Amino acid sequence: MTYIRPAFRHPELPRNELGFTRKDYEGAISTLCAGCGHDSISAAIVQACFELSIAPHKVAKLSGIGCSSKTPTYFLGNSHGFNSVHGRMPSVATGANLANRDLIYVGVSGDGDTASIGMGQFTHAVRRNLNMMYVVENNGCYGLTKGQDSATADIGSASKKGEPNHFEPIDLASVALQLGATFVARSFSGDRQQLVPLIKAAISHRGFAFIDVISPCVTFNNNPKSTKGYEHVRDHLAATGTVDYVPFKQEISTEYEQGQSKEVTLHDGSVVHLHKADPELDLNSRRSALRLIKDYKAKDQILTGLLFMDEKSQDLHEILGTSKTPLRDLGEAELCPGQKVLDKLNESLR
Amino acid sequence: MKATNTRDPEYFHKVVDCQYACPAHTPVPEYIRLIAAQRYTDAYMINWESNVFPGVLGRTCDRPCEPACRRGRIEEEPVAICRLKRVAADNKGDISDRMPIIPKKKNGKRIALIGGGPASLTVARDLMPLGYSVDLYDDQRAGGGFMRSQIPAFRLPEEVLNDEVDRILDMGVLTHFNHYVDSLKAVLDKNYDAVFVGSGAPRGRDLDLPGRQAADANVHIGIDWLSSVAFEHVENIGKKVIVLGGGNTAMDCCRTARRLGGDEVKVIVRSPFEEMKASPWEKEDAAHEGIPILDNHVPQEFIVEDGRLVAMRFDRVKAVYDSNGKRSLVSTGEDPVIVPCDDVLVAIGQENSFPWIERDVGLEFGKWDMPVVDEITFQSTNPSVFFGGDAAFGPQNVITAVAHGHQAAISIDLHCQGELVTKRPPPGVTLVSQKMGIHEWSYDSQVENDQRYQVPQAELEFTLSNRKLEVELGYDAMTAFQEAQRCLNCDAQTVFTEKLCIECDACVDICPTDCLSIIVNNSEEAELRQTLKMPANNTEQDIYVSENLRTGRAMIKDENVCLHCGLCAERCPTAAWDMQKLYYSVTKAGQCG
Ligand SMILES: Cc1cc2nc3c(=O)[nH]c(=O)nc-3n(C[C@H](O)[C@H](O)[C@H](O)COP(=O)(O)OP(=O)(O)OC[C@H]3O[C@@H](n4cnc5c(N)ncnc54)[C@H](O)[C@@H]3O)c2cc1C
Ligand SMILES: Cc1ncc(C[n+]2csc(CCOP(=O)(O)OP(=O)(O)O)c2C)c(N)n1
Ligand code: SF4
Ligand code: SF4
Ligand code: SF4
Ligand SMILES: [Mg+2]
Numbered sequence: 001m002t003y004i005r006p007a008f009r010h011p012e013l014p015r016n017e018l019g020f021t022r023k024d025y026e027g028a029i030s031t032l033c034a035g036c037g038h039d040s041i042s043a044a045i046v047q048a049c050f051e052l053s054i055a056p057h058k059v060a061k062l063s064g065i066g067c068s069s070k071t072p073t074y075f076l077g078n079s080h081g082f083n084s085v086h087g088r089m090p091s092v093a094t095g096a097n098l099a100n101r102d103l104i105y106v107g108v109s110g111d112g113d114t115a116s117i118g119m120g121q122f123t124h125a126v127r128r129n130l131n132m133m134y135v136v137e138n139n140g141c142y143g144l145t146k147g148q149d150s151a152t153a154d155i156g157s158a159s160k161k162g163e164p165n166h167f168e169p170i171d172l173a174s175v176a177l178q179l180g181a182t183f184v185a186r187s188f189s190g191d192r193q194q195l196v197p198l199i200k201a202a203i204s205h206r207g208f209a210f211i212d213v214i215s216p217c218v219t220f221n222n223n224p225k226s227t228k229g230y231e232h233v234r235d236h237l238a239a240t241g242t243v244d245y246v247p248f249k250q251e252i253s254t255e256y257e258q259g260q261s262k263e264v265t266l267h268d269g270s271v272v273h274l275h276k277a278d279p280e281l282d283l284n285s286r287r288s289a290l291r292l293i294k295d296y297k298a299k300d301q302i303l304t305g306l307l308f309m310d311e312k313s314q315d316l317h318e319i320l321g322t323s324k325t326p327l328r329d330l331g332e333a334e335l336c337p338g339q340k341v342l343d344k345l346n347e348s349l350r
Numbered sequence: 351m352k353a354t355n356t357r358d359p360e361y362f363h364k365v366v367d368c369q370y371a372c373p374a375h376t377p378v379p380e381y382i383r384l385i386a387a388q389r390y391t392d393a394y395m396i397n398w399e400s401n402v403f404p405g406v407l408g409r410t411c412d413r414p415c416e417p418a419c420r421r422g423r424i425e426e427e428p429v430a431i432c433r434l435k436r437v438a439a440d441n442k443g444d445i446s447d448r449m450p451i452i453p454k455k456k457n458g459k460r461i462a463l464i465g466g467g468p469a470s471l472t473v474a475r476d477l478m479p480l481g482y483s484v485d486l487y488d489d490q491r492a493g494g495g496f497m498r499s500q501i502p503a504f505r506l507p508e509e510v511l512n513d514e515v516d517r518i519l520d521m522g523v524l525t526h527f528n529h530y531v532d533s534l535k536a537v538l539d540k541n542y543d544a545v546f547v548g549s550g551a552p553r554g555r556d557l558d559l560p561g562r563q564a565a566d567a568n569v570h571i572g573i574d575w576l577s578s579v580a581f582e583h584v585e586n587i588g589k590k591v592i593v594l595g596g597g598n599t600a601m602d603c604c605r606t607a608r609r610l611g612g613d614e615v616k617v618i619v620r621s622p623f624e625e626m627k628a629s630p631w632e633k634e635d636a637a638h639e640g641i642p643i644l645d646n647h648v649p650q651e652f653i654v655e656d657g658r659l660v661a662m663r664f665d666r667v668k669a670v671y672d673s674n675g676k677r678s679l680v681s682t683g684e685d686p687v688i689v690p691c692d693d694v695l696v697a698i699g700q701e702n703s704f705p706w707i708e709r710d711v712g713l714e715f716g717k718w719d720m721p722v723v724d725e726i727t728f729q730s731t732n733p734s735v736f737f738g739g740d741a742a743f744g745p746q747n748v749i750t751a752v753a754h755g756h757q758a759a760i761s762i763d764l765h766c767q768g769e770l771v772t773k774r775p776p777p778g779v780t781l782v783s784q785k786m787g788i789h790e791w792s793y794d795s796q797v798e799n800d801q802r803y804q805v806p807q808a809e810l811e812f813t814l815s816n817r818k819l820e821v822e823l824g825y826d827a828m829t830a831f832q833e834a835q836r837c838l839n840c841d842a843q844t845v846f847t848e849k850l851c852i853e854c855d856a857c858v859d860i861c862p863t864d865c866l867s868i869i870v871n872n873s874e875e876a877e878l879r880q881t882l883k884m885p886a887n888n889t890e891q892d893i894y895v896s897e898n899l900r901t902g903r904a905m906i907k908d909e910n911v912c913l914h915c916g917l918c919a920e921r922c923p924t925a926a927w928d929m930q931k932l933y934y935s936v937t938k939a940g941q942c943g
Contacts, residue, residue: 003789003917003920004796005860005862005915005917006796006797006799006862006863006913006915006917007797007799007862008424008425008797008799008862008863008911008913009862009863009864010863010864010865010884010911011423011424011911012884012885012887013864013884029860030860033923034856034920034921034922034923035852035854035856035921035922035923035924036854036856037854039855039856039859039860039921040854040855040856040859042859043855043858043859189855190853190854190855192855216854218852218854218923222852230852230853230854231852234900234901
């Protein structure tokens, strides 16, 4: 009996700016099914945080319930974490973010956790433009409860049980676009090259950054009739283009073809390059993204990649004009300024 | 790069670094697991089949396996492979019923072995069970060659040696001890079907310096002196002793001198300390016994006063390297160093010498007056004369002599059966899945973090006063178990089946040492190595390349730091990776075809 991850790592592991190796961003060994797409996403998050040289204690991981929501245990073991109840991660994230605006918020959810029980919570986090990365690990089913169809399952798609789904699917990327998310992308757990730069850009983005990651459930929804299995997704994959994430300070060395390339500078100075595969896409237009998602779907293709970005986005703190100092850093004097100030306030309202 | 052909058994053999590095290719991980399971007799027999002298080698082997051990590439120290072997030997039960049966009826072929060291004894061990009649000639009074005359008893107790030598002689070898062979022609005239020369490299180098003749009574050639001690012709030495030389012989000389009355024993060597030929553990043992090593001192003169050696003069040097890295020792110009002494032991090397081989018996001699010997068949230019051990290509070590002996025995057998000696038998190979269930393997795949365990030693006050008292005490059963658990089971091979892989990346992500990558294979090896998840910079280690997978990419594995933890196979949803045990055994004489 094993299943204990050895302590040894490759002796030549590279170190990032903080002197950390990838190992410093790992979590506990995964207890998900062997081959679950969610594990690939965890590995992509590890890789992205390592490459961004994020101090692990500067990250808070938040999730709900589900196989996907279990994954924060399996990455960033040195970061903060909160496993909320089913579908309630957005409100916990909102509270945490308002109390401490200095942390990086990484939300991980499932299609059940977000598109079913948590839909109401999700929509409000989006429209408030909460500063966080919100990843949905989308397998078209409730993996943890043995594979019931979820609200993102396509019509006609059948899981292991074999019964085709009859209901219209919710396209979470479209919902996020409609509700005002300021960064929207879609990806596939099996496409690390695309996913890692998207995560890096999403983390660097200020505002609500949503990534819908198709992530096969090998155990319950990886059969030939499922539209969320490895084979189907690979065969129907299309991309808006390739994304390069260039951190602030690093000089841009690649040469980009005119016209086909879009360059976006984020508020922290880092740059996102999209080499467009489809010239139709206008990265700053929600309508363009919504239309393309539909067009590709009509062609039976899954459009992945960066779909929309509003780099001038104002997050909840800016909209509300909250204190620049995180609430949790304010002392008693600032938080309870005393009777005089209260009197003055009351006076002003009379 | 072309996909790897894993049907060639050498691919997986090379992954078992220790076994591959062992000249006799002892199945190391297999016997280590048996030791952990306290199956000492089984562990001993695996060794005995490969290396014939597990008790001797478990104490004295040069251990080429240990620097090769994978463990040394992921942490400080390799597994104590050698000292674990000793545990098997010390704790084995009765093995008499496991010995090969010696046919009563002989096959009519007669073989002469010249020299009774490990090479000759191995030939006897392999040929006796096949019905050969074997005559062994040696000028010493008992078998074992240098194992008896050179390796001091405090490293190798006589009982251990006798046990393993006698096991072979008791197969019915006709021994002619105290018999110096002074003519090969005379041996050939006795109409042997084949002659094996395992006479070693018995001549120690002398140092011709001013004063050498006058000091003769107190200057001794190291290996001659050690054998005089072993055979009890010499029982003491002066109080102040200088040992010249930096190899293992020098270490045995100084430690022996320390036990024979040398209170102030110094090793003095020309080269820098780090470049001495002695194994690091031999240097440590000498230091532990209070023997200083003076490096960068070149001997100049034996100083004799009143007809007696009183000191030696040395010039201090430093090592200078030219652009090709070639070293020269250049005098520092400082004052000469005078070191007082009563006796000097010269341990600056040994060489072959074949005064007893006539040059007209169809046996060609080549460079440095060494016989011309084929490196695979060990046949000389006289088709019925074979060489092995130190006699073949110069001084090496016991395990090399054994490996030569096995191969020479195959050749002798082929030669006597009228077959071509070049028809070498293929190795015996099995590759079997170790999967027993979910998360369950038939080997202990969990990787232990323990550092190498020290072998306990007897107290100096006892060892230094008794030349025959063994210094090392050996591991006890518990420590042996813990040390055995450090073994990574490199014979549990990762075996990949392309058509099962769904490219989910689970194996790539779980691999603790980043051995795996799924990438497009469209370049040559050197470039491909650099495009992996972790660049495969150790080019001595192979990379495995699969056929292309469904997406057109290939699974690539850098063998370098694979822990054989089996996590790739555990995390694979389709069992595209499997852990399969390679058992690779070198075929011996008579086992072919
Ligand atoms: C001081 C010292 C310490 C060593 N320690 C180690 C060690 O710890 N570990 C290790 O692996 N190796 C060690 N070695 C090396 C090792 O002993 C040899 O490499 C090994 O014994 C070679 O085996 P062999 O069978 O070729 O010959 P040998 O063991 O040298 O045996 C040859 C035998 O042939 C006899 N002989 C030679 N010529 C004739 C003749 N004409 N007629 C009859 N008999 C003859 C010799 O007397 C000798 O007995 C050591 C060597 C020395 C000198
Ligand atoms: C309030 C509540 N209702 C129902 C459940 C049962 N439940 C657990 S996980 C889950 C669905 C999870 O689906 P998803 O978010 O897609 O995660 P997956 O396992 O597919 O990754 C449900 C319904 C629960 N834990 N709590
Ligand atoms: S049930 Fe499905 S989603 Fe859950 S761990 Fe297994 S494969 Fe992944
Ligand atoms: S056995 Fe597999 S998972 Fe373990 S180190 Fe080797 S390749 Fe990696
Ligand atoms: S875990 Fe198995 S199926 Fe998945 S990529 Fe590795 S070998 Fe292929
Ligand atoms: Mg789900």
